[in-house]
Amino acid sequence: MRKINKKETFQIATKGDLVQIHKVILTPGQRAENLPESTKAVPYEAWVKGFLLDEKAKVGDTVRIETFIGRELYGTLAEVNPVYDHNFGKPRPELLRIGMEVKKQIEMKRGAKP
Amino acid sequence: MNRDISYSSVMSRKKEILKNSMGLDYQQFEISPIAFDYEGLMNSGGYSLSEVQKIQKETGVGNTPLVELKNITKLVRSISAPGKGGRIFVKDEKACPSGSFKDRRASLSVHHAARLGFKGVIAATSGNYGAAVASQAAKYGLKVIILQEVYDSRKVGQPEILEKTRACEAYGAEVWQLTVGPELFYIMLLLLEETGFFTASLYIPTAIMGIETLGYELAQQVKEREGRFPDMVVIAHAGGGNVTGTARGLQKAGSHETVVVGASVDLRGLHMASDHDFNRKSFTTAHSGFGFPFLTLPDRTDVPRNVARGLRYLDRYVMVSQGEVFYVTELLAKLEGLERGPAGNTSLAAAISLARELEQDQILVVQETEYTAAGKRPSSQLTFAEENKVEVRRGDPRENVPGKVIVVPERAEQIQVENVNLDKIRQSYVKNAVEAARGYKPTEEDVRFLAEDSKSSVEFVRKAIRELGTEV
Numbered sequence: 330m331r332k333i334n335k336k337e338t339f340q341i342a343t344k345g346d347l348v349q350i351h352k353v354i355l356t357p358g359q360r361a362e363n364l365p366e367s368t369k370a371v372p373y374e375a376w377v378k379g380f381l382l383d384e385k386a387k388v389g390d391t392v393r394i395e396t397f398i399g400r401e402l403y404g405t406l407a408e409v410n411p412v413y414d415h416n417f418g419k420p421r422p423e424l425l426r427i428g429m430e431v432k433k434q435i436e437m438k439r440g441a442k443p
Numbered sequence: 444m445n446r447d448i449s450y451s452s453v454m455s456r457k458k459e460i461l462k463n464s465m466g467l468d469y470q471q472f473e474i475s476p477i478a479f480d481y482e483g484l485m486n487s488g489g490y491s492l493s494e495v496q497k498i499q500k501e502t503g504v505g506n507t508p509l510v511e512l513k514n515i516t517k518l519v520r521s522i523s524a525p526g527k528g529g530r531i532f533v534k535d536e537k538a539c540p541s542g543s544f545k546d547r548r549a550s551l552s553v554h555h556a557a558r559l560g561f562k563g564v565i566a567a568t569s570g571n572y573g574a575a576v577a578s579q580a581a582k583y584g585l586k587v588i589i590l591q592e593v594y595d596s597r598k599v600g601q602p603e604i605l606e607k608t609r610a611c612e613a614y615g616a617e618v619w620q621l622t623v624g625p626e627l628f629y630i631m632l633l634l635l636e637e638t639g640f641f642t643a644s645l646y647i648p649t650a651i652m653g654i655e656t657l658g659y660e661l662a663q664q665v666k667e668r669e670g671r672f673p674d675m676v677v678i679a680h681a682g683g684g685n686v687t688g689t690a691r692g693l694q695k696a697g698s699h700e701t702v703v704v705g706a707s708v709d710l711r712g713l714h715m716a717s718d719h720d721f722n723r724k725s726f727t728t729a730h731s732g733f734g735f736p737f738l739t740l741p742d743r744t745d746v747p748r749n750v751a752r753g754l755r756y757l758d759r760y761v762m763v764s765q766g767e768v769f770y771v772t773e774l775l776a777k778l779e780g781l782e783r784g785p786a787g788n789t790s791l792a793a794a795i796s797l798a799r800e801l802e803q804d805q806i807l808v809v810q811e812t813e814y815t816a817a818g819k820r821p822s823s824q825l826t827f828a829e830e831n832k833v834e835v836r837r838g839d840p841r842e843n844v845p846g847k848v849i850v851v852p853e854r855a856e857q858i859q860v861e862n863v864n865l866d867k868i869r870q871s872y873v874k875n876a877v878e879a880a881r882g883y884k885p886t887e888e889d890v891r892f893l894a895e896d897s898k899s900s901v902e903f904v905r906k907a908i909r910e911l912g913t914e915v
Contacts, residue, residue, distance in 0.1 A: 354626065368623055371622070377617065397615055398616070400638075418825060421821065421825045423766075424825070427777065432777070
C-alpha cells in the first residue's frame with residue numbers, strides 16, 4: 330500500500346465531504362490459486378469514492394460513505410477530497426521532432442491543399 | 444440475505460449469479476462439451492441490424508466520419524515500391540458520445556438491461572468501455588458500477604487507467620479501483636448478487652451486435668464515396684469483440700472480399716496477472732496479453748460462452764510495438780490534424796506497414812480512433828514508463844523489448860508489422876477446446892464447429908485432433 334504521509338494522516342473529513350475509502354478484499358492467504366509470486370504475496374485491495382456519512386473522521390478511521398449511485402459502503406478512510414493528478418507527462422525528446430521530420434520527407438508546402 | 448461471501452463460496456455460485464444478471468440461460472445453446480449454437484446465441488436478444496442502428500441513433504452513437512488520411516498516404520507512398528501505397532482512411536470513432544467505439548458496444552447492452560427492467564449495470568473493464576457503459580447508463584437513467592484494475596501493490600496506477608477512472612466518475616459511476624489480479628471476477632459476482640444489476644459483460648451478444656454497425660457503416664461509406672468496398676480493414680484486437688463485430692458488420696453490408704486484419708501491441712513476455720509487470724507496460728488494452736489467449740481459449744471469460752470470437756473472422760493477425768504506436772500518434776496529429784489517444788492508433792500503426800503492400804488504387808480502412816486526455820497521451824505514457832524503469836529511446840523498433848525498452852522509430856519506413864502464424868493459433872485453439880472437454884470424444888458435428896469457429900477446414904481440424912492422439 331502507498332505510504333501515507335504525515336500531512337494526510339491529519340486530514341479531517343466532516344459529513345458530506347468527498348472521500349476515498351480503502352478495503353482489503355482478500356488477504357494473501359485468501360487469494361486465487363495459480364497467481365504469479367509477486368501477486369500472491371500481496372493482499373487484494375480496493376478503493377472507492379463517495380460522501381462521508383459519519384459526522385467527523387480522520388484518515389485511517391473506519392467510516393461509512395454514500396457512493397455516487399447512492400449505495401452505502403464501509404471502509405478505512407484513505408483520502409479526503411481526492412484529486413485526479415494524472416497529467417500529460419514531461420515533454421518527450423523522442424516525440425517532439427517527429428512532425429517536422431515527416432513534413433520534410435513529404436515536402437508539404439505551406440498552404441498546400443489537403 | 445445472509446450468504447457466504449468467501450472467495451470459494453461466491454465462485455461456486457457463478458452460474459446462478461450470471462444467469463440472474465443477464466436474463467439469459469446459455470444452456471439452451473449448448474450442443475456438446477465442445478460445440479454450441481453460435482448464431483442462435485448471437486440472435487437471442489432478437490435485435491436486427493436496423494433496430495440496433497435506430498437504438499444507437501437515439502443516444503448519438505455511431506454515424507462517425509470516415510476521413511481519408513491523404514498526407515499519411517503520401518508519406519507511405521514515399522517509402523513504398525513504385526505503384527505501391529494504398530489509400531488509408533480512418534473511421535473517427537472519437538466522435539461517439541464518450542469518445543470511442545466502445546459506445547456502440549455499451550449502447551445495446553444498456554438498452555437491453557433497461558428493457559428487461561434492471562435498475563443498474565455492472566462492467567469490469569480498465570478500458571474505454573467503462574466510460575461508455577457509464578455514459579449510456581446516464582442516458583437510460585440506470586445506476587452503474589465499474590470495476591477497474593488500476594493499481595499495483597504500491598498504489599501506483601497507470602495514467603491511462605487513472606484517466607478512465609475520472610471519465611467513469613464524470614458520468615456518475617461508482618468506481619471500484621482494484622489492485623492487480625483475476626479476483627476482479629469475484630468482486631463482480633459479489634456485487635451482481637448484492638445489487639441485482641445487469642452484467643454488461645464485454646462478451647455477451649448485445650455487446651457484439653452493437654459493434655456490427657461499425658463494420659456496416661464503414662463499408663457503406665466507402666461504397667458510397669468510392670463505388671466499391673474496402674480492400675482491407677485493420678482492427679485493434681484484444682478480447683475479440685472489435686474484430687468479431689466489425690467483421691460481421693462488413694458481411695452484413697455485403698463486403699465479403701475485404702481482408703480482415705487484427706493488430707495488437709506486442710507485450711509478449713509480460714505476465715498479465717503479475718503485480719511486478721503491471722506497470723511495465725504502456726498499453727492497457729489492444730495488446731498481445733489479451734490478443735493471444737482470447738484467440739486460443741475464447742470461452743475463458745466472465746460469461747458461460749463468449750460470442751466475441753476473433754479467430755472465426757480473422758484473415759491475418761499482426762503485431763506492432765509500443766514505440767511504433769506512439770510514433771503514428773504523432774503522425775496523425777501533425778500530418779492530419781487529428782489529435783487522438785494512442786491506444787486507438789494501434790491499427791493505424793499496422794496500417795502504415797500494410798498499406799505499403801497494397802496497390803495505390805486499393806483502399807485500407809483503419810476502423811477506430813479514441814479520445815485523448817491527460818494520461819492518454821504518448822508523453823504521459825512515456826514519462827510513466829521511464830518512472831517505472833523502462834528505457835525510452837529512438838531507434839529501430841525491432842529493438843523493442845516489452846517491459847524493458849520502448850523504441851520510438853527514427854523513420855516511418857522502420858514501421859513494420861510482425862505477422863503471427865494463424866495456423867499455429869488455430870492448432871492451439873483446437874487443442875484447448877478438446878482438452879477443456881475432458882475426455883469427451885469429438886464428433887463430426889464438433890469438427891465442423893471447430894472448423895467454422897477457427898476459419899479453417901474440416902481437414903485441418905481432423906489433423907489437429909489426430910496430432911493430440913485423439914480420434915473423432
